[in-house]
Amino acid sequence: MAQLSIYLSAIAANYKTLKSKVGKGCEVACVIKANAYGLGMAPVSKLLYDHGCTHFFVATLPEAIELRMILGDSPSIAMLNGYDDEYSQLYIENNVTPVLNTIDQLNTYKASANNQNKKLPAIAHIDTGMNRLGMRANEIQSDSFDGLEMKSIMSHFISSEEKDNALNEQQHAIFKKVAFNFPDIPKSLCNSSGIFLHDSYHYDNVRPGMALYGLNPTPYQNNPMQPVVKLDAKILQVKNVKKGETAGYNATHRFTKDSHVAIVDIGYADGILRSVSNSANLYYNAIACPIRGNVSMDLTIVDLGNIASDQMPKSGDMMEVIGENQTADDLARDAGTIGYEILTSLSRRYERIYINP
């Protein structure tokens, strides 16, 4: 079976790196939505909590409730996908801080607080140009947040992994215009990449996700984070192929010379996106073995032509999918996507091994 090793020690080190990057005046609130980017909400959140993290972000209400069950009463849990008045009691019972994305959410939540006769916790999300979730700057009035316990005013970058992109400062300018009207409310602007743009963007708290999990928040330079994930697949079979024969479904690769192939036990149902068909490598003893033909649901065919005949692997040996020779970001490039999608696609069909600090 394929083996997914998750280095909790590296996540802890990355958390420490981010804390030291932003300094003492700024909180590092960890984003653990989507099952901690595929790595496991329970082990990852417990680790971060044990290392001092007291603020977490998730996407959905079920995620928030699950996290509350995992971590207990103490930490702050904020939910990015907004406030849904239909479930008002669940926010209160589980002490979930909604990120308010619309004026309607703001108003219904204020009404809920009024009904409860207490100041409920909230975060206000200003859309500074992404046209995704969030309120427009011009929708905010000076009394908009009265009656709520405002944890922060936040916004989200469009292209923060591009350090010279003018959008970053444009968004910052819009954000300041709103947020500076509320000097008593903490401010939050940075995702992982934003943290590395400029210290003046850090404000009161930052919200890293991908950097914790070892993806590179600064693609314009070497990755400042430690790698977190190692993924190896098992060779089920090694076979000879002859020049002119083809590989896999629809015969999309034709061998131009006699070679050997390995059939490994990982496919698109395991999150090896089918878009790496004929385009990425797996590694055996640090030697690149190109994927041949279409990736199947449970299987991938790789060419062993770069391996000396006395060094050939045999069935039962493992091949590296993500590790020292190929990062999740590398694999994403060959798949035409981003490292985030590689992580969130990781399967439950692997043997998962958590390596503790």
Add this chain to the structure above:
Amino acid sequence: MAQLSIYLSAIAANYKTLKSKVGKGCEVACVIKANAYGLGMAPVSKLLYDHGCTHFFVATLPEAIELRMILGDSPSIAMLNGYDDEYSQLYIENNVTPVLNTIDQLNTYKASANNQNKKLPAIAHIDTGMNRLGMRANEIQSDSFDGLEMKSIMSHFISSEEKDNALNEQQHAIFKKVAFNFPDIPKSLCNSSGIFLHDSYHYDNVRPGMALYGLNPTPYQNNPMQPVVKLDAKILQVKNVKKGETAGYNATHRFTKDSHVAIVDIGYADGILRSVSNSANLYYNAIACPIRGNVSMDLTIVDLGNIASDQMPKSGDMMEVIGENQTADDLARDAGTIGYEILTSLSRRYERIYINP
């Protein structure tokens, strides 16, 4: 939250269609690997068992053991990814029939049978050109299967969804050459699409997967199967956008006129492959709403420009991702992949609703 509805009644109808297609002399063995193609191994396998299916195929040993726990002692469970002698006892204890893919697997399994002093069940897999798993025709001797209880000799098509592809008959010819040497051993050649190629390919049992789950095994004509999956995502926010503004990460779409967008609660962590960014539609009241910008981890932005202003949806309304207006196969085409990958990528973050017969 997004809602995934799985019509078990349609799976049952598809099973019946396939049974009637192959006739009484041929068994329909259902393929339920990869969590029944993402739809849930337990409910799907129980349904099929209740409708008379007694032969199942999975990919891995853990899947086989899980299925044995679900269905009890009676049905036959075969495992496609081969025999691993390291776990010989688990095959025996769980009565798992390995698909033997190499001569080495054949020999070690025969030794295991010999040790047990009984004829263990097995399937022999002949690779007729796919260069994935399986033995070569010329590796098989007349006594190769002595000492085993041979359930079948099988092979697997490369391009059976292309009815005029010459590979189909070429593979069939190679298969016959081997299998006909063993008149007493049942024969199995067809996956879903193979069933629709030619009645002479049916032999003793067929192994459908995708057709059970409503994908089209005959892309050259209308889908003979009933649709199984309906996926709807919830609108979290509707907002105005102005001409010249952009959508989502990296601003990959620029609006050419003022419009409205909806932000829906589904993203690539939910299996809406990021490759549909700027390329597919979601549907509101049967009206196509193009995806704008990059799909995010938890969110997708769609353009409501095709909807009359008095028909606009509001937050809380649902949009169709897969359903009457867009099949999984349609969405796959826009994602540059196949319907199988759409199904196996379905998330555990949906509300799952099983609709029974």
